[in-house]
Amino acid sequence: MRFFYKPLFRMVPDGTTIRFMNGRFAGLIVSAVLSLASLGLFFYPGLRLGIDFKGGVVMEARTPQPPDFAKLRAALTAHALPDAGLQSVGGHNQLMIRLESRANAAATDQAVARVHAALDQVAPGNTVLSTSAVGASVSAELFRQGLLALGLSLLMILIYIWFRFEWQFAVGAVVTLILDVTKTIGFLVITRIQFDLVMVAAILTILGYSTNDKVVVYDRMRENLRKYKTMPLRQLIDQSINETLNRTLGTSMTVFLAALPLAIFGGSSISGFAIVMLFGIVVGTSSSIFIAAPILLLLGEHRLRRDTQAPKPENAKKVQARVR
Secondary structure (H helix, E strand, C coil), X not given: CHHHHCCCCCCCCCCCCCCHHHHHHHHHHHHHHHHHHHHHHHHCCCCCECHHHHCEEEEEEECCCCCCHXXXXXXXXXXXXXXXXEEECCCCCEEEEXXXXXXXXXXXXXXXXXXXXXXXXXXXXXXXXXXEEECHHHHHHHHHHHHHHHHHHHHHHHHHHHHHCCHHHHHHHXXXXXXXXXXXXXXXXXXXXXXXXXXHHHHHHHHHHHHHHHHHHHXXXXXXXXXXXCCXXXXXXXXXXXXXXXXXXXXXXXXXXXHHHHHHXXXXXXXXXXXXXXXXXXXHHHHHHHHHHHHHHHHHCCCCCHHHCCCCCCCHHHHHHHHC
């Protein structure tokens, strides 16, 4: 029966004493280099904007037989649509057709009509399941709103952690989250995953997950600051990370394994979200240890213990007065 009372698997053994702060400068330098490189990739070659932010038309259709992409692409080219993008979605008989943004509504209607004609030519009996169009002005507004959502999210996180802990914790968390976001942007540029509203949702989800991970570590640091009043901050941070390491890695592995099937079998509409989530889980977990903690050490070395200093000697006159 004792078999059922013990955990079958632990990510790390109890009582680990890994000195994470020994590698704090290496972690900060590597993170800064990756984030700067990601910013460079953001400007060139830049994100592959999706229909939401670039404008265009997305059509989903079902064909009686598995679609022949070569014939359909040739038919679309013959109908003056060489820029059309084809992608298999859902079942074997479903596909997605993407069109670049047109100059006006009439041109968009003509392009949609040509797609219908090409589909009827290659796959008679097809059914167009949905057609959605996003204009260029709407796309620009959506892009601004997406960036505004990210900025407000970071501001709310800063205020929350500031009130819950101290400003050193808040600054460390927000700087780390900004570095996480820039790396995610670089990942999107390299993988050429389309940046659309789904990706904004993915980044916001990563921010939430990464914040939760950092709050868990910060909570233990705050408890240890009250418990070990004379322990050097560097040693205290190492101990706090070691004490929460099993939970941190266990939670990350659970979320990672939950998102992995979505990335493999989720189809085009979900796989991009899941792949970015997998990247964000790895980045968020590592940044909690190698970025947020070193920043806290740099900012709080001589500030976090102001309430744990030894009491000042009492004034001699007050002591004599109390004795009398």
